[in-house]
Amino acid sequence: MDAETAATRYIGPKGLDPYMNRFFNMLPKLGISIAGSRLLAVRGRKSGEWRTTLVNVLTTDDGARYLVAPRGHTQWVRNLRVSGSGELRLGRKTEPFTATELPDAEKIPVLRAYLDRWGWEVGRFFEGVTKNATDAELADIAPGFPVFALA
Template sequence: MSEHVIKPGWFTINVFNRAVAWLTRRGLSVWGSRVLAVRGRKSGEWRRTPVNLLVVNGERYLVAPRGHVQWTHNMRAAGGGRLLLGKRVEEFSATEVADDAKPEVLRAYLKRWKAEVGVFFGGVGAGSTDEELRAIAHKHPVFRITELRPVS
């Protein structure tokens, strides 16, 4: 059964995402922004998308606010990828976080980026209970990432 994915609006696609990606490609992180590169599960070609890198208790995470999208499917298949910030390229492995373990990460993500992504969380926010966060956890893949090595 596939979930309905909320598409970002025109401003987000054509202005905000492009501006953040442009800055990130030049080495300027905007609120933890990176460009995620992950191999396509069918083509094997590198696919890129802007993401927000979140750090919680010293662990690093990628959260999919828009749900089960292409990069999350590719990440599951590849088991990792690359994070790019300007010319810095970091290879990493990724482990998907179980739904029951997501509330703390989702809460931290929403606390930091709710203004940007809150619409995708159906009214659940940083102040929501663990139960409310668990109820939506299945809609938002979360990956814990571990650096393998800097590539450049």
């Protein structure tokens, strides 16, 4: 994948995805988390209104937390880049956070851990790259997968 393509990589919903997304986005509102999922809320970069989407929050062994965008440079990624902060919601619980986007060189262990945890769910967006990929393979795809450290 060339650098220009990676910088704009986005896999939009298709087929049944929009219907499944609506259903699964409703679960955290009801306080139901599947495999650690949360409802991400970020202010729109143009409207200033809250925008929400379902995300998987990766927590590493050392307690660091990350958001990975398996579909690429999505609207929530663009909004988070501008705002630098958001909320993770589950039921009535709201957790504010600040986010720092990782440079590509620092994404490799995070992408591997993310694929290890959620490869069964998001593997199709990684186009054949798995948790068993080499560091070089993960480095090649890193520009197309934004990653944010949460604080």
